[in-house]
Amino acid sequence: MWAQKKQKRADATSAPWLLTFADLLSLVLTFFVLVFSMNTVTFESWKAVVHTMSEEFNPLRPTVDPIPHDAPASLMTRNVAGLNLSYLQSLLSRQLKQMPLFQDAAVYRRGDSVVVSLPASLMFERKKAVLAPDAARAMRQLAGALVQIRNRMQIAAHTDGAPISNGLFRSNWELSMTRARVVAGALADSGYLQPITVLGYADTRNAELSQALSANSRIEWAERIDIVLINERRGQSAYDIF
Structure with missing residues (x-):
């Protein structure tokens, strides 16, 4: 118990x-x-x-209804215009005439920009990206003219469709991008200290060659360096390299 x-x-x-x-x-x-x-x-x-x-x-809480903004994109971004494009085209044409290597360069308008097309054969060996000595000196002269221009600048390199067989580059894309960077670097070393956008197009833009380029030498102009001056004041952007 x-x-x-x-x-x-x-x-x-x-x-x-x-x-x-x-x-x-x-x-x-x-x-x-x-x-x-x-x-x-x-x-x-x-x-x-x-x-x-x-x-x-909270059933009585106020509700907020989002209303889409109907203002055009041009009003939401302020792009300050650079130099007048007609004046810019005339100025660059006169400057290039004083440079023996670039006397045959093409300067023309394309939309809201001025394009300076330089044949790559004057600056580089075939399918290479080492700047020739004469081209380096001409780049220093060209930088002296561009440093006074306030417009935003791009450098676009183009190639022809011939494959690369020297083993230096894997494709024309890589060649065009390297050439654009070399030209931008040469301008930067010569005193142009503003941002430069570099672009490589390989042979994708050869069908759009401007009428300003000689119709009898399209193979030569297929490999070219385009210095594009846009109708906007220069400033920082996502693709600025130098």
Whole structure:
């Protein structure tokens, strides 16, 4: 009899400890479930939950309806115009006539820009990207003319469709980009310290050769360096290299 009472008393004292342990396990399980649900929540599901809770707990809250902005893109970005393009074309034509290597360069208008096209054969060996000594000197003269111009500038290199067999470049894309960077670097070394955008087009723009280029020498002009001066004041952009 006394042993049964002692057993009942022991069971009574151990029951609260088991309940506490069970509650602790439940809390730990709940915690890990919450962590898992927070890590795997999707935006749409969470958006539906937030909307439902907002409607239930604050039905009188003010709503905000987004209205699309109808202003044209030209009003949202301010692009300060550079030098007048007609004046710029005339100025560069006179400057290039004074440079023996670039006397035959083509200067023409294309949309909102002035393009100075220089045959790559005057500056580089066939399918190479090392600037010739005469071209380096001419680049220094050209930099002296361009440094006074406030327009944003791009340098775009073009090649013909002939494959590269000298092993120096993997494709005409790489060759054109390297040539554009070399010309930009030569201008920067000569004192043109403003940002320059460099582009390599390989042979993808040869069908769009301007009428300003000689129709009898399209093979020669296919490999060319275009210095493009845009009707915007120069400034930083995502593709500025130098």
